[in-house]
Amino acid sequence: MLAALLYGKENLSLEQVADPSPGVGEVVIKVGAATTCGTDLKVWRRGGHAKMLKPPTLFGHEAAGEIVAVGEGVTAWQVGNRVVANNSAPCMKCFFCQRQEYSLCPNLTWNNGTFAQYLKIPAPIVQQNMLPIPDELPYELAAMTEPLACVLHGVARSNVKPGDCVVVLGDGAIGLMFVAKLAHDLKAEVLLFGGNDQRLEIGEKLGAAKTFNYRQLPDIPSFVKEMTQGWGADVVIEATGVPSVWEAAIACARPGATVNLFGGCPRDTTITVNTEQLHYSELTVKGVFHNTPEYVRAALSLIASRKVPFELLISEHRPLQDLEQVFCDMRERKVIKVAMIP
Numbered sequence: 001m002l003a004a005l006l007y008g009k010e011n012l013s014l015e016q017v018a019d020p021s022p023g024v025g026e027v028v029i030k031v032g033a034a035t036t037c038g039t040d041l042k043v044w045r046r047g048g049h050a051k052m053l054k055p056p057t058l059f060g061h062e063a064a065g066e067i068v069a070v071g072e073g074v075t076a077w078q079v080g081n082r083v084v085a086n087n088s089a090p091c092m093k094c095f096f097c098q099r100q101e102y103s104l105c106p107n108l109t110w111n112n113g114t115f116a117q118y119l120k121i122p123a124p125i126v127q128q129n130m131l132p133i134p135d136e137l138p139y140e141l142a143a144m145t146e147p148l149a150c151v152l153h154g155v156a157r158s159n160v161k162p163g164d165c166v167v168v169l170g171d172g173a174i175g176l177m178f179v180a181k182l183a184h185d186l187k188a189e190v191l192l193f194g195g196n197d198q199r200l201e202i203g204e205k206l207g208a209a210k211t212f213n214y215r216q217l218p219d220i221p222s223f224v225k226e227m228t229q230g231w232g233a234d235v236v237i238e239a240t241g242v243p244s245v246w247e248a249a250i251a252c253a254r255p256g257a258t259v260n261l262f263g264g265c266p267r268d269t270t271i272t273v274n275t276e277q278l279h280y281s282e283l284t285v286k287g288v289f290h291n292t293p294e295y296v297r298a299a300l301s302l303i304a305s306r307k308v309p310f311e312l313l314i315s316e317h318r319p320l321q322d323l324e325q326v327f328c329d330m331r332e333r334k335v336i337k338v339a340m341i342p
Contacts, residue, residue: 003116004323006059009047012324022071025123029065032139034114034340037062037147038172041330058113061087064133064142084142085121086129086296087111102292115323117342129296137304140314140339148299149291151177157288159258160235162187167224167252170239171199173313173337176206178237180308183207193220196333202312221251238262243269255281262288313337
């Protein structure tokens with residue numbers, strides 16, 4: 001089969017590799033669509049990921065497709081089933097899993113390799129995090145289950161109340177998904193900051209109350225306070241993975257606010273926090289990572305409901321052979337998500 005392999009920083013190769021075959025408890029799917037992701041872009045640019053993968057490796061982690069082979073012991077699934085599989089599954093046995101903190105499981109089973117004609121799904125994911133998708137739901141929408149599950153996890157940890165003023169920093173797919181969930185389901189007043197006017201327009205369609213191009217704002221925290229009677233936002237969500245933006249996110253918060261540092265920064269980076277603000281303003285500052293089986297199911301349900309036009313996030317449909325050019329286009333911020341069709 002044709003598959004993408006990552007060898008290092010911006011070193012991606014399409015190669016013919018052996019078709020996968022399922023082991024005990026595993027299935028193999030024919031990929032119907034694999035969507036690109038901001039995490040994939042960061043991994044491509046940085047040459048790896050602290051948790052998910054180390055090169056050389058098969059690449060990509062969002063996909064939906066049709067089961068073409070089942071391994072020994074698989075009884076709940078059949079060839080021909082349309083499915084989406086999360087890119088991980090918790091062990092369900094460790095200290096954190098026993099406390100239902102599944103995203104912190106040190107034994108997460110990871111799976112990469114969606115940018116390929118076929119994808120093998122490990123047994124723990126088949127058991128915990130593979131779901132059937134409705135016949136009428138396009139593969140490219142179902143493939144967005146994983147990032148939306150991460151966003152739903154992030155929203156649940158952000159202490160958002162109806163009517164809250166929520167600042168979202170970042171107009172990538174993750175930031176836009178936060179806008180959609182916050183505005184549609186939680187009825188928050190979302191202020192979206194980004195650097196691309198076309199993406200900001202999509203943010204408005206997804207429910208942002210107001211959007212701002214940060215390139216026209218020399219001081220975002222001061223601007224946010226001007227917009228909020230001098231206090232700052234009730235909740236701030238950082239969705240860029242840039243350390244300086246983490247610092248700006250904290251500075252945008254009102255006393256008593258929650259700051260969700262959601263975007264993963266490069267390894268070994270640090271930030272500076274104003275201790276006076278953190279202490280006397282009683283800020284809640286937290287990192288939120290990945291997803292859990294609960295939010296994987298909630299994400300697919302939300303996508304399948306078609307209540308939110310997540311198709312706005314799909315900029316293009318491209319053949320797998322165009323993958324390297326697609327990542328160059330993502331780096332130049334010409335596209336949001338691209339559905340790769342093997």
